[in-house]
Amino acid sequence: MTRGEYDVIVVGGGHAGCEAAAAAAKMGSKTLLVTMNLQTIAQMSCNPAMGGVAKGQILREVDALGGMSGIITDKTMIQFRMLNRSKGPAMWSPRAQSDRMRFAEEWRWALESLPNLDFFQDMVTGLIVEGGRVAGVKTGIGVEIKAKSVILTNGTFLNGLIHLGEKQFGGGRAGERASTGLTPELAALGFEYGRMKTGTPPRVDGRSLDYSKMEEQAGDERPEKFSFSSQTKPLETQRSCHITYTSNEVHEILKEGFDRSPMFNGQIESTGPRYCPSIEDKINKFAGKDRHQIFVEPEGWKTCEVYVNGFSTSLPEDIQFKALKSVAGFENVRFFRPGYAIEYDYFPPTQLKYTLETKLIDGLYFAGQINGTTGYEEAACQGLMAGINAHRKVQEGGEFVLGRDEAYIGVLIDDLITKGTEEPYRMFTSRAEYRILLRQDNADERLTRKGFDIGLAEVSRLAELEGKQSKVEELNRFLEKHGVEPMDVNPILESKGSSSIKQKLRLDGILSRPQIEFTDLMEYGELSNFVLDNGITREEWEQAEIKIKYQGYINKEKENAEKLSRLSDIRIPEGFDYKRLKSLSYEGCEKLSRVQPQTIEQAKKISGVTPSDISVLLVYMGR
Incomplete structure (x- = not known):
């Protein structure tokens, strides 16, 4: 049924599992992906979106290293927005609304195109451990498959228990059974474990909504993309999302079901994500707030299914329905399925090394929600790092670890294994002490050469990086050498509320002013001609602008990082x-x-x- 002993077995086909399997296979390991259902590989179990604040930075880092989530996202997104444009570049965060069905389909095609990757459909119920080292897996139908390393990416499936009002039933997500057997075996091997909770909102029929009563949330006028690779292109057309609000009437209806809520009647004792609370949590903790935002998100180009972001709940379905009908635009809403909460087993990540290998069992790796994290992007980057390190351990290539000053990925893993987590861990820009170094625009500069050196990023990606760097340097040299006369630039300065100049000044000096943007100086003919003649892209001139405006901050952060590295x-x-x-x-x-x-x-x-x-x-x- 399989090809004998594998170098790497990946258990689970979610975002962590897909990146882990792809990385190990692309780097040359004979890899097997074992999942309970091959038809649900790379499912977006929660919202149909990738990226966001700090998460967008992670996704660009995954892409820069040679991972696949960025490319898959570009190929299947229906809307793109760069969040926090009004703030400094350290806060800019790309986010894409995705086509849920196409996202999973593209991932399946991408994985099947890898000759070193095999697939097997079954539940992994146990591990084969010999002399303190993992030696393979055991499946539900009694098959034993040998391997030199194993990566567990079980998501919310380990003893998953779904809550809907007073009803409880086993499951890893709606319509899919839970995974059993692994937790007691890992506990017998000496691992600590606990329970966590997450939730999801109702999915509704978009044909039953009145969008005229909502605020339209369109994509960016000039959309960008996630992958640094030239094999994907920005969107030409986009689908809009919409925003509506709850009200006091909605809140009063929701309170009618609190006595039947598993959140408040003691059924759920585990901890949920602090920064993605349920709607009942919001109105309970923020009782003085009259309304909460609801984001109405389409699930794809062609489907009418809509994700009701901001209305995560485990209240009884009759209460969910009654409350949503009182939200503006939802008066005639029809449900596809109600929201629910799910409890699942996780293993405190302090039991891991920096490589995500467990301290107790040699060759065994954990990645994704099994480590107490939440979010597709957090899972994907852990899967990528586990896949890289499992391959390198088998090939005796040494550990591959990223520092806190090198990547958000490094921040996330360091936080997990040093501090652990007692609630689902989510990445924020505030968790990183070197935010100006770890921007989304320079992820390729930071990581693509590293990805190439370990055999994951292709040579074409390195060539594209070097081409980009060359153009940015050429543009910076132009800005440093070329001056501009007062008569040419003063009208621009005055229109932007910046003081005029009385003598010729270099362009980089003008651009360093906080009120002036690169696009303002494009009115200056020599600069405009230089940009057009050299084919300099928006991504390239933005990076040149950031380096000029923020060089002092960048140097200071580098200095602080070097000081801390002496301790490391x-x-x-x-x-x-x-x-x-x-x-x-x-x-x-x-x-x-x-x-x-x-x-x-x-x-x-x-x-x-x-x-x-x-x-x-x-x-x-x-x-």
């Missing part, structure tokens, strides 16, 4: 006995003993470890 070089011996250090705080000793950080920098970030604890460690190590 101080390694802590493996298996170090912290109880020997009597001056450590009780909590610090306990946390350090449990997490077993590899470096001083990692130890600094552990919740409960104080600066004085770090000083004790540094003194012990002669620093």
Whole structure:
């Protein structure tokens, strides 16, 4: 049924599993993807969108390294928006509304095009472990498949329990059964585990909605894309989303079902995502707020199915229906399916190494929601890193790890394995201390060469990066060398509320002013001609502009990162006995003993470890 022993087996076909399987196979490992249903590979279980604040940065990083989510998103999106354009470039975040069915279809085609990747449909119910090392998997129909490494990407399926009002039923998502067997086996091997919760809103029939009562939310006038590759193009036409609002009437109807809500009657005890609360959570915690936004999102180009973003709920279906009918534009709404909550098993990520390999079992990796995260993008980047490292371990290629100053991916993994998480972890720009370095526009500069060096990013991607860098440098040199006369530029400056000049000034000096944008200077003939003659794209001139405006901030962040890197070089011996250090705080000793950080920098970030604890460690190590 399969090709003997595999280098890498990936369990689960969600966003983490797809990236893991693709990475390992593309890099040359004989790879098997095992999933319970081959027809639901790369399903968008929640909202039909990719990217967003910080998540868009992650997706561009995945693409820059040679992952596939960015390309798949570009091929299947129906709308593109660059969020936070009114703020600084560190906050700019790309987001795409996706065609749910086409997204899954494109992923399936992409995976099937990889000659090193095989597929098998079954539930993985156990692991084969020999001498402290993983040696394969056992499936529900009794098949044992040998492997040198295994990546678990089980999503919300591990002992998944769906809640809808007072009803409970097993499932990994609506219409699909839960995965059983793995949790008790992992627990028997010594792994800690817990329960988390997430939820999803109703899906409704778009033909039953009155969009004239809602605010239109169109895509960008000049849409961009996610992938740095030239094989995808920006959208030429887009579908609009819409915005409407709840009201006090809606809130009163929802409260009628609180006594039957699993959130409030004790049925659900696990923790849900703080930053994506259910509608009942919103009106309970923010009782003084008269209304909450509802984003009405189409699920594709051709389908009439609509995702009601902002109305996540596990209330009884009759309450959901009655409340939604009181929302403007939803008076005649017809349901495709009600919203629900789901509880599932996760394994605290402090049990992992930086490579996402488990500390307990050699060759076993965890990626995605099994680690306590939430979100497609967070799952995809973990899958990518686990796939890369599983391949490299089998091929004895060494660890591939990203630092906090190199990528949001590095921030996410560092947060997870040093601090753990007691609620579904979601990435935000505020989690990164080097935001100006980790922009979405420069992800290829930061990571594509790394992706090429490990054999994941193709040579064509490196050539495209070098071409882009060359054009940005040429443009910066032009701006530094060419001056502009007062008579040519003062009208532009005055129209933008910037002080006029009295003598010739270099273009880069003009552009460094906060009120002036590159597009303003395109009215200057010499610059306009240079841009057109050299085929400089918007992406290229934006990057040149950012470097000129923010170079001081960029240099400062690099300096701070270099200072911290000196600490990161101080390694802590493996298996170090912290109880020997009597001056450590009780909590610090306990946390350090449990997490077993590899470096001083990692130890600094552990919740409960104080600066004085770090000083004790540094003194012990002669620093």
